[in-house]
Amino acid sequence: MWDKENQWAPLWDDVTRLAERLLQHPNTKHDPHFLGAVVLQRSQNSTGSMQERTIIDGQQRLTTLQLLLDALHAELEGVGAMQQAMRVEPLVTNAEAFWDRPADRFKVCPTNRDRAAFNEVMGAAPPINYSSLSYKGERLVEAHRFFAEQARTWLQLNGPEEASARAAAIERTTRELLQIVVIDLTADENA
Numbered sequence: 001m002w003d004k005e006n007q008w009a010p011l012w013d014d015v016t017r018l019a020e021r022l023l024q025h026p027n028t029k030h031d032p033h034f035l036g037a038v039v040l041q042r043s044q045n046s047t048g049s050m051q052e053r054t055i056i057d058g059q060q061r062l063t064t065l066q067l068l069l070d071a072l073h074a075e076l077e078g079v080g081a082m083q084q085a086m087r088v089e090p091l092v093t094n095a096e097a098f099w100d101r102p103a104d105r106f107k108v109c110p111t112n113r114d115r116a117a118f119n120e121v122m123g124a125a126p127p128i129n130y131s132s133l134s135y136k137g138e139r140l141v142e143a144h145r146f147f148a149e150q151a152r153t154w155l156q157l158n159g160p161e162e163a164s165a166r167a168a169a170i171e172r173t174t175r176e177l178l179q180i181v182v183i184d185l186t187a188d189e190n191a
Contacts, residue, residue: 037182038180111148
């Protein structure tokens with residue numbers, strides 16, 4: 001799992017830099033921020049079921065991004081930015097109709113070692129009491145806490161009167177301006 005100094009903080013800084021730019025120039029075209037490439041491979045599945053992929057390369061990047069988005073979702077709800085929260089939520093969770101097993105809830109399912117901590121923090125109801133979580137010392141939980149604290153501070157930076165505009169800017173940033181190149185292999189290709 002990535003760490004605060006080398007990955008979490010720089011990622012958060014990139015997101016807020018883009019959001020600040022949107023706040024300053026809302027009607028200007030903004031270039032996306034490239035987060036790198038991931039390699040995925042489709043799994044064999046039946047027609048009408050949720051399409052699954054195995055992450056060949058990019059697991060840490062995608063997991064960290066999911067933690068950021070989930071924490072942001074909770075903080076958007078916390079400031080009453082429900083429309084923005086609802087727009088971020090589908091970036092984190094799959095439609096409930098496709099949850100055949102607990103792992104199907106979230107867009108990303110981390111490695112076996114990190115799965116329990118990930119599911120606990122991602123499934124916790126906001127506002128999250130991180131100290132009460134079973135996996136409170138795990139890096140995944142600490143990453144989620146870091147992003148939640150940063151989002152809460154950033155959203156409320158200039159008081160409640162600006163929280164709505166800030167919520168709209170950061171939501172748009174996460175949905176439209178963060179870019180990942182996806183190399184999507186078919187199920188029968190040799191990864």
